[in-house]
Amino acid sequence: MRMKVVKLTGGSRKNRWDVEKLNHTRHNDEYKKEMRKKLETREEEIDIEEEWKNLKESIMDTAETVLGRRTTRKRKEWFDEECEKRTEAKNQARNRWLKTGNLKDLENYKEKRKEAIKHCKHKKESWIRELMQEVEVNNRDSRKLYELIKHRNSTSKKTQRIDNKRWETYYTELFREEKEITGRKKEKVEMEDSxxxxxxxxxxxxxxxxxxxxxxxxxxxxxxxxxxIKQGGHKLLSRVYRILVAVWESETMPEEWKTGLLIPLLKKGDPTQCSNYRGIMLLNTTYKILTSIIRKRLTEYTETKLGEYQNGFRKGKSTIDAIHVISQIIEKSYEYDIELHILFIDFKQAFDNINRRSLVEEMQQMQIPEKLIKLTKMTMDNSRARISTTEDVTNEINIERGVRQGDALSTTLFNIALDGAIKAAGLDRPITVSSTQVIAYADDIALITRDKKSLGAALQKLVTETEKRGLQLNQDKTKYMIVSRRKTDHIKETNLGSYTFKKVENFKYLGVNVNEKNERSAEIKERIQAANKAYWKYQRYLKDHHINRATKIKIYKAAIRPVATYTAETMRLTTTDEENLGIFERKVLRKIAGPRRTEEGEYRTLMNHEKGT
Structure with a gap:
């Protein structure tokens, strides 16, 4: 057993309301009763700002009285203070022996080491036993079960600290409105009544x-x-509804709704670089209710007008649709010996760079009702954010461009902006009319043509239109691929217009390996490899005798098998692929079943045909 002294860190996270109590009838009834009393003592205000202020105070006071704050401390693992103390004593004894070389000090060191190992082993075994019992107790509560095993197997990386000033400077520059948009006149958009x-x-x-x-x-x-909000009772829900109606009719909303809390999440790469983070915005619940209603109304108009190429964040469409389309295009082209030139396009921080003025113009051209345009513009005007960092929260910064990731409207608005660019570039035509095709899932775009010249021309048109809407092509992350039966040139880069792109043999598109030889077996191997990682991650649960077999099967179906079967709807399996998937599943089931005792009194692992017995 390897041991080392670790620093035990305590401290609590930001205090939150103990909303778990609302799951209990007594607290739920008490919360509704107290909320009703609070609201009855406060008359409804005509002014939206005052009404929201009173409503928020009522919610906060009631939550404080009935629910209280929930303090979540970091869970300690098996290596506790006693383990640390014994390990430190063992290390001191070893250092003493190394200095003196005395036989008595050597015996003392061996004794201390034996005590430390014995104690730590006992602590670890007790911790694992309690952990497995906790998993088994929660086997009927799927949410708690999955939260528990995910927490225990968390592999999240702790990012390096970036001081508040750097965050403020970075996001202030990112969200600052450009003075001019190339090729687009800077004119004030008149919002005429309709x-x-x-x-x-x-x-x-x-x-x-x-x-x-x-x-x-x-x-x-x-x-x-x-x-x-949901559990506040009819009185609270009615007051919130009346505020939303007032906001809808007046097209003004409380100032507090305009400010969000921006959480930077590391994507990949150097954690000390701000550009390697994606900013997710936490917004007020009442604001999210409003924007969810606006989005629902917008969708009724946009769904009939957005191009079929777009699969992102649309009802009835998903990543599977985009993956299936590109797989079928490659498969049929390969079958009929048609060469394809594919460009996998990446934009620099696409959602954060959308030009809002252009977005409003696109909505008008889509003939979206003026009321919805005004309400959408209201949600974007004077929007602000504070950045939550490892230290604290920063000062407020202005958000002058882009759509806020975390806002219910963001995906719909992005689709509207991109659709305008695609149509203006003339790239939305069906395959029966044009050999140039576009496949997209939000900002993950694949541009497909039959020759390099056509690809360059299509790219130039697209870039011209996307730049008018604030989107900037990311040359480093955009990749070029040729799909052909014939042997292609072994070039590392290719030029398309003024851009130079890296040529690749395979590319990860929406989580699936797309390659120039149309070999799906490589994707199957990657899926099995990823599933194996998940298997080893959860292996301790699958082999522990404190957890029954039904719970283990539930963990397998929820956390391991979906990794292997992602995009299974689009897979074209060979006999070998089916066998490899079967081998993997049988390996997991063998671990779940565990060894069985034979009639001779020996324990052995079951064979494939015996697992059902």
Missing amino acids: NNEDDAPSYDEYMEIIAQFKTKKAAGPDQTSNEL
């Missing part, structure tokens, strides 16, 4: 949105989590 305005949402429509809100989600800057 008879084609959407009415305020009905109470039923509002409640439908409320019902869709999930629990156990991070709250925004105002700390009003989804549970506090």
Whole structure:
């Protein structure tokens, strides 16, 4: 057993309301009763700002009185203070022996080492036993079970500290509006009244949105989590609804709703570089209810007008659709010996760079009702953010461009902006009309043509239009591939117009390996390899005798098998591929079943045909 002294870190996370209590009838009833009393003592204000202020205070006061704060401390592993103390004593004894060379000190060191190993081994075994018993106790509560095993197997990397000033400078520059957009006149967009305005949402429509809100989600800057609104009772829900209607009709919203809490999440690469983080915005729950209603109304207009190429964040479409289309195009082209030139396009921080002025113009050209355009513009005007860092939160910064990732409207608005660029470039035509095709999932775009010249021309048109809308091509991350039966030139780079792109033999598109030889077996091997990583990650649960077989099967089906079967709908399996997948599954099931005792009294691992017995 290897041991080392580690620094035990304590401290609590930011205090949050103990909303778990709302799952109990007594606390739930008490919360609704107290909320009703609070609201009855506060008259409804005409002014939206004052009404929201009173409503928020009522929610906060009631949550403090009934629920209280939940302090979540970091869970300690088996190596506790006693283990640290014994290990330190062992190390001191060893250092003493190394200095003196005395036989008595050597015997003392051996004794201390024996005690430390024995104690730590006992602690670790007890910890594992308690962990497995906890997993088994929660086997009927899927959410708690998966949260538990994910926490215990967390491999998240702790990022390096970046001081507040650097974060402020980086995001201030990122969100600053460009003075000019190439090829697009900077004109004020006139918002003319239109008879084609959407009415305020009905109470039923509002409640439908409320019902869709999930629990156990991070709250925004105002700390009003989804549970506090959903479980607040009819009185609270009615007051919130009236605020939303007032905002809808007046096209002005409380100032607090304009500020979000930006959480930088490391994507990959150097953790000391701000550009390697994706900023996710936490927003007020009441604001999210409003934007969810606006998005629902917008979708009714956009779904009939967005091109079929776009599979991102649309009802009835997913990554599977995009993967299937590109797989079929490559397969049929390979079958009929048609050469394909594919460019996998990447934009620099696409969601954060959308030009808002151009976005409003695209909405008008889509003939979206003026009311919805005004409400959308309202959500973007004077928007701000504070950045949550390892130290604290920064000062407020202005967000002058882009759509906020975390906002219900962001994906729909991005699709509108990109669709305008695709159509203006003339790249939205069906395959029966044009040999140039576009496949997209949000900003993950594949541009496909039959020759390099056509690809260069299509790229130039697309870049011209996307730049008008604020999007900048990322030359380093955009890759070029040729799919052909014939042997292609072994070049490392290719020039398309003024750009130089790296030529690749395979590319990871939406999590799937696309290669120039149309070999799907390579993808199957990668899926099995990824599933093996998941298998080793959860192996301790699959072999522990404190957990019954039904729970182990549940863990396998939820956390391991989906990794192997991702995009299974699009897989074209050979006999060898099927055998390899079967071998992997039998290996896992063999571990779950464990050894069996034979009639001769020996224990052995089951053969394939015996696992069902």
